[in-house]
Amino acid sequence: MKNLISGWTLIKLYTILVYAWMFAPIVAVVILAFNPQQFGTFPLEGFSFKWFVKLSQNSTILEAFKNSLVLGSLTAIFSTAIGVPAALAFIRYEFKGKEFLNTILIAPIMIPEVILGVALLLFIRWLQQPKSFVLLLIGHVVLTLPYVLLIVQARLVGIKREYEEAALSLGANPFQTFKEITFPLLAPAIFAGMLFAFTISFDDVTATLFWATAQNQTVPVQIFSMLRTSISPEINALGAVMIVLTISIPLAAGYVARRFARGNTP
Amino acid sequence: MAGISGSYPAPSLPGVSAGCLLVFVLTCGTYLPPMILGGPNNEMIANLIFKRVIGTLDWPFGSAISVILLLLLVIIVYTYNRYMGINQIFKSLSKG
Numbered sequence: 481m482k483n484l485i486s487g488w489t490l491i492k493l494y495t496i497l498v499y500a501w502m503f504a505p506i507v508a509v510v511i512l513a514f515n516p517q518q519f520g521t522f523p524l525e526g527f528s529f530k531w532f533v534k535l536s537q538n539s540t541i542l543e544a545f546k547n548s549l550v551l552g553s554l555t556a557i558f559s560t561a562i563g564v565p566a567a568l569a570f571i572r573y574e575f576k577g578k579e580f581l582n583t584i585l586i587a588p589i590m591i592p593e594v595i596l597g598v599a600l601l602l603f604i605r606w607l608q609q610p611k612s613f614v615l616l617l618i619g620h621v622v623l624t625l626p627y628v629l630l631i632v633q634a635r636l637v638g639i640k641r642e643y644e645e646a647a648l649s650l651g652a653n654p655f656q657t658f659k660e661i662t663f664p665l666l667a668p669a670i671f672a673g674m675l676f677a678f679t680i681s682f683d684d685v686t687a688t689l690f691w692a693t694a695q696n697q698t699v700p701v702q703i704f705s706m707l708r709t710s711i712s713p714e715i716n717a718l719g720a721v722m723i724v725l726t727i728s729i730p731l732a733a734g735y736v737a738r739r740f741a742r743g744n745t746p
Numbered sequence: 747m748a749g750i751s752g753s754y755p756a757p758s759l760p761g762v763s764a765g766c767l768l769v770f771v772l773t774c775g776t777y778l779p780p781m782i783l784g785g786p787n788n789e790m791i792a793n794l795i796f797k798r799v800i801g802t803l804d805w806p807f808g809s810a811i812s813v814i815l816l817l818l819l820v821i822i823v824y825t826y827n828r829y830m831g832i833n834q835i836f837k838s839l840s841k842g
Contacts, residue, residue: 595816598812599809
């Protein structure tokens with residue numbers, strides 16, 4: 481019995497260590513963002529918003545922020561616009577080559593981003609098109625589509641066909657059935673998928689480095705190029721802003737989605 | 747102890763192995779960590795690809811290594827799948 485207790489203590493300790501390992505660097509970045517000195521030392525020798533102010537006056541960063549937000553939102557919209565019908569087809573209908581097509585659409589999760597980056601770049605060169613914002617958007621949709629597809633499929637499996645069949649037998653046409661029955665039940669998953677797509681697009685560096693031009697830099701790419709030239713505390717401030725955004729958006733959205741779901745659960 | 751090492755892990759084993767493979771595949775193509783955290787001797791294949799394609803514009807070389815990396819990963823995933831069953835990941839994700 482004593483042996484068992486010490487086993488649990490070890491597991492607890494181990495868990496704490498794992499979490500510390502994962503989150504200590506993030507906490508360090510956020511704390512150092514408020515450091516007034518050029519070089520970060522612990523303990524802090526003061527507290528200031530200096531780097532945040534400097535950040536808000538940096539026009540390159542602001543431009544990159546705008547690009548990231550636009551790109552992320554468009555990626556979310558396009559990914560769900562493609563992913564939801566695809567998920568419906570894969571779950572609700574039988575057709576030839578279904579498994580194969582599903583695997584192909586999910587494959588980008590398993591393929592390293594570098595390869596996707598090179599591949600799309602070569603493809604666009606083959607089509608003799610220049611790098612552009614549209615290329616970046618297409619790339620991000622490819623990157624995020626598998627996640628949307630998986631999330632929506634998972635939810636769709638849980639929605640009983642009987643609801644749809646009932647609507648159909650009561651005289652609704654297939655489109656009305658989708659609009660009145662399937663879509664409201666599916667909405668939380670669609671929302672979650674959009675959010676996933678946005679966050680992944682907002683955070684992506686490796687593939688974006690291949691596709692971005694000087695005009696459409698995103699925030700992570702900008703941070704990366706800042707890191708290569710110097711280690712400025714501005715990066716810490718920018719990192720803190722990114723962390724707060726990428727954590728708070730899903731949390732807020734999750735809250736909204738839960739309230740939303742409570743209103744129309746069957 | 748016999749319970750822990752014997753019968754207990756069996757049901758979760760496919761998940762564990764699928765997790766291992768996922769981590770392996772993701773790590774193989776990683777670009778940023780070796781770039782930022784690694785030293786000059788810690789270059790990984792993704793860094794080489796990036797250097798060739800974006801740095802020296804040597805596209806044929808870059809795409810050749812990409813294809814080799816992709817083939818290696820496909821072989822690994824395929825072999826792994828035969829014995830361990832990677833589709834467990836997708837099954838558990840899509841059956842939620």
